[in-house]
Amino acid sequence: MALPFSRKKSSLRLMKAGISRLVDTIEAMKESVAGADEEEEEIEYEWVEYEVDDNHVLEDDEVLAEDLVDSDEIDEDGADQTFEEDEDDALPDTIASEAEKEQAVMAAEAAELATWRTELDALLKDREERSAYFKTYLSDSEARFQRMLANTRAQLAGEDPRSREIAEEAAKVAAEDALAAEAAPEPEPIVQPVDLSEYQVPTIELLDKPNISSVTLVTPEALEAQKNALQDAIDSFAVDAHVYDALIGPRITQFRVQPGMGVRVESIVALQKNIALALATTNIRMQAPIPGEPFVGIEIGNSNSVPIALRTLLQSKAWRDCDYEIPLIMGLDIQGKPIITDLAKAPHLLIAGATGSGKSVCMSTLILSMLYKFKPDELELVLIDPKRVEFGLFRQVPHLIHSVVADAKPAVQVLKWVVAEMERRYEVLAEKQVRNIAGYNEKAAAEGFKKMPFTVVIIDELADLMMTSKGDAEGALARIAQLSRAVGIHTIVATQRPSVNVITGIIKANFPTRIAFQVSSNVDSRTILDCKGAESLLGRGDFLFNPPGIARLIRIQSPMVEDHEIIQVVEHISGQRLPEFRVDLSTVAPVDQGGTQMGIESIEGEDDEALLKKAMLTVAESQKASTSFLQRRLRIGYNRAALLMEELEDRMHVGPQNGSTPREVFITPEEVEWCKK
Numbered sequence: 001m002a003l004p005f006s007r008k009k010s011s012l013r014l015m016k017a018g019i020s021r022l023v024d025t026i027e028a029m030k031e032s033v034a035g036a037d038e039e040e041e042e043i044e045y046e047w048v049e050y051e052v053d054d055n056h057v058l059e060d061d062e063v064l065a066e067d068l069v070d071s072d073e074i075d076e077d078g079a080d081q082t083f084e085e086d087e088d089d090a091l092p093d094t095i096a097s098e099a100e101k102e103q104a105v106m107a108a109e110a111a112e113l114a115t116w117r118t119e120l121d122a123l124l125k126d127r128e129e130r131s132a133y134f135k136t137y138l139s140d141s142e143a144r145f146q147r148m149l150a151n152t153r154a155q156l157a158g159e160d161p162r163s164r165e166i167a168e169e170a171a172k173v174a175a176e177d178a179l180a181a182e183a184a185p186e187p188e189p190i191v192q193p194v195d196l197s198e199y200q201v202p203t204i205e206l207l208d209k210p211n212i213s214s215v216t217l218v219t220p221e222a223l224e225a226q227k228n229a230l231q232d233a234i235d236s237f238a239v240d241a242h243v244y245d246a247l248i249g250p251r252i253t254q255f256r257v258q259p260g261m262g263v264r265v266e267s268i269v270a271l272q273k274n275i276a277l278a279l280a281t282t283n284i285r286m287q288a289p290i291p292g293e294p295f296v297g298i299e300i301g302n303s304n305s306v307p308i309a310l311r312t313l314l315q316s317k318a319w320r321d322c323d324y325e326i327p328l329i330m331g332l333d334i335q336g337k338p339i340i341t342d343l344a345k346a347p348h349l350l351i352a353g354a355t356g357s358g359k360s361v362c363m364s365t366l367i368l369s370m371l372y373k374f375k376p377d378e379l380e381l382v383l384i385d386p387k388r389v390e391f392g393l394f395r396q397v398p399h400l401i402h403s404v405v406a407d408a409k410p411a412v413q414v415l416k417w418v419v420a421e422m423e424r425r426y427e428v429l430a431e432k433q434v435r436n437i438a439g440y441n442e443k444a445a446a447e448g449f450k451k452m453p454f455t456v457v458i459i460d461e462l463a464d465l466m467m468t469s470k471g472d473a474e475g476a477l478a479r480i481a482q483l484s485r486a487v488g489i490h491t492i493v494a495t496q497r498p499s500v501n502v503i504t505g506i507i508k509a510n511f512p513t514r515i516a517f518q519v520s521s522n523v524d525s526r527t528i529l530d531c532k533g534a535e536s537l538l539g540r541g542d543f544l545f546n547p548p549g550i551a552r553l554i555r556i557q558s559p560m561v562e563d564h565e566i567i568q569v570v571e572h573i574s575g576q577r578l579p580e581f582r583v584d585l586s587t588v589a590p591v592d593q594g595g596t597q598m599g600i601e602s603i604e605g606e607d608d609e610a611l612l613k614k615a616m617l618t619v620a621e622s623q624k625a626s627t628s629f630l631q632r633r634l635r636i637g638y639n640r641a642a643l644l645m646e647e648l649e650d651r652m653h654v655g656p657q658n659g660s661t662p663r664e665v666f667i668t669p670e671e672v673e674w675c676k677k
């Protein structure tokens with residue numbers, strides 16, 4: 001048990017006194033033993049003197065040896081044997097036993113002494129430690145005191161002591177950094193800095209000139225004829241509404257119809273099929289009402305149309321005056337007004353539409369608008385093209401940080417890399433104490449360090465990624481979509497399969513800005529836009545867009561870009577600089593192969609094939625097709641039943657969902673007899 005220092009000190013004093021007393025005792029004993037030896041020698045010596053002096057004349061008081069002892073006790077030499085024996089035996093025995101005792105006592109005391117010495121050593125060590133601690137404490141206190149003194153002096157001199165402290169701290173950190181920098185070699189920069197001061201963004205001469213002026217979209221006569229046919233159709237159903245006027249757009253004409261007093265807009269909407277019949281057209285779209293206007297809009301395709309040139313839009317005032325962070329050219333609206341959106345605000349874009357509806361052309365337009373705006377050090381591009389045909393023309397673009405990804409598996413890995421890059425960027429922002437990329441780039445301009453580029457990931461077919469590894473692809477996309485806006489990472493994702501297996505709830509929730517090209521059914525339209533309408537589009541670049549922050553859809557015609565235009569632009573910029581790929585997939589975890597269980601492919605798995613056969617038999621025999629019906633009859637979950645129903649629809653065994661009307665069933669029990677085998 002450790003004693004308090006004061007008590008240890010006093011016990012030390014006591015021990016010291018005890019030791020000195022013990023040493024005195026030992027010395028005294030030693031002296032007494034030595035004294036006894038000397039005494040013995042003296043006696044013997046005196047005895048020899050008596051022997052030698054034969055002629056000695058006795059004095060009165062002297063006694064002869066013969067008087068003291070019997071004559072037989074004295075030998076011939078006169079020596080007294082008895083006495084000699086007594087002296088030899090008795091005296092050394094006493095002394096020896098005495099010495100033994102003393103030795104035992106000494107050994108015991110030496111052991112005690114050793115114990116005391118150990119304790120003493122421990123106490124001394126403890127004392128040394130305390131002394132070292134108090135020395136450090138003292139020097140710290142002195143430093144603190146000096147600081148206080150300096151602060152007080154600074155205050156007296158009218159300075160802010162905190163600024164001095166901050167400066168001192170900064171100097172300390174700088175010194176530590178310098179030491180660390182000396183110790184660790186400078187890491188190789190991933191991308192070698194390249195002088196881009198000479199870099200020229202492409203000129204509009206590289207794009208084709210528009211020839212829209214030479215085409216009459218709708219002749220006045222045709223317009224008048226359409227207007228009359230529309231009015232007749234409305235009148236023939238005894239609905240009080242008046243065709244007010246028409247707006248002629250690049251692809252469609254919108255007739256604005258004003259309902260009469262007390263007429264419900266629904267009564268006009270109900271005439272959609274009849275109006276299509278009267279105008280001998282298929283694709284009619286109605287807006288009831290046109291947001292913010294007292295009209296119902298009836299949109300009919302123009303008899304003539306001409307592709308819109310990207311060049312026209314790049315020359316427009318809207319583009320030139322645009323101050324968006326990442327401006328994207330979308331196209332022309334119904335009135336022929338250029339529509340440009342800001343990807344930084346979107347901040348991600350989901351594009352869906354049937355095959356051939358114009359998605360790839362639209363994505364090429366979006367890429368070109370970025371290439372016309374950004375230098376390679378301002379924008380990084382990642383192009384994922386599982387179809388292998390769409391982005392091939394862009395493979396030399398210097399903005400690319402990975403070669404165009406053609407396979408789904410590496411594509412998912414690239415997405416994982418983007419997640420890691422996003423996290424790295426957050427650390428960089430934190431280091432510079434800024435909240436987002438805009439703040440970082442402002443600071444970079446003010447302080448002269450390198451700006452952070454925007455990164456845009458463009459995926460041409462999401463379905464392929466979802467089939468390869470649904471879990472990983474969906475997880476990575478959701479994570480990027482949720483968090484990457486602040487660090488300047490954006491995604492544009494397209495698919496031609498607008499089913500719930502591809503555009504899942506998670507994807508939809510994270511991609512609020514969506515584009516719907518023409519789709520085959522209103523169910524697909526609802527999957528993409530949460531409302532019908534995309535099934536009535538005209539195809540070839542005609543799309544509906546819900547812009548960020550606006551709660552209504554805009555109908556837009558996308559510009560057309562031909563392959564030779566893309567080639568010319570890419571040659572122009574790649575002639576100045578070639579891409580330097582910095583994405584390192586070896587740093588990313590491998591792709592999870594188990595992610596397809598819930599995907600589209602799962603229907604085609606062994607167990608699911610059996611389930612699909614059961615579903616076909618059930619639907620054919622009952623002539624009923626609804627998800628909840630399948631759910632009950634096959635005793636499966638809702639998601640699985642919905643997946644089966646979708647598959648039945650894809651295989652044209654059942655019709656599409658049409659509001660509350662039951663789906664049509666196109667298969668008979670005889671046709672699916674084979675499913676029983």
Ligand SMILES: Nc1ncnc2c1ncn2[C@@H]1O[C@H](COP(=O)(O)OP(=O)(O)OP(=O)(O)O)[C@@H](O)[C@H]1O
Nearest residue numbers: 307355356357358359360361496540541558559560
């Ligand atoms: N904006 C447009 N203006 C005029 N024509 C267009 C436009 N967009 C597309 N087209 C026409 O439609 C065709 C198909 O377009 P695109 O390849 O973009 O379709 P897609 O939706 O990507 O099809 P898929 O999903 O099969 O790749 C084009 O070759 C072109 O002829």
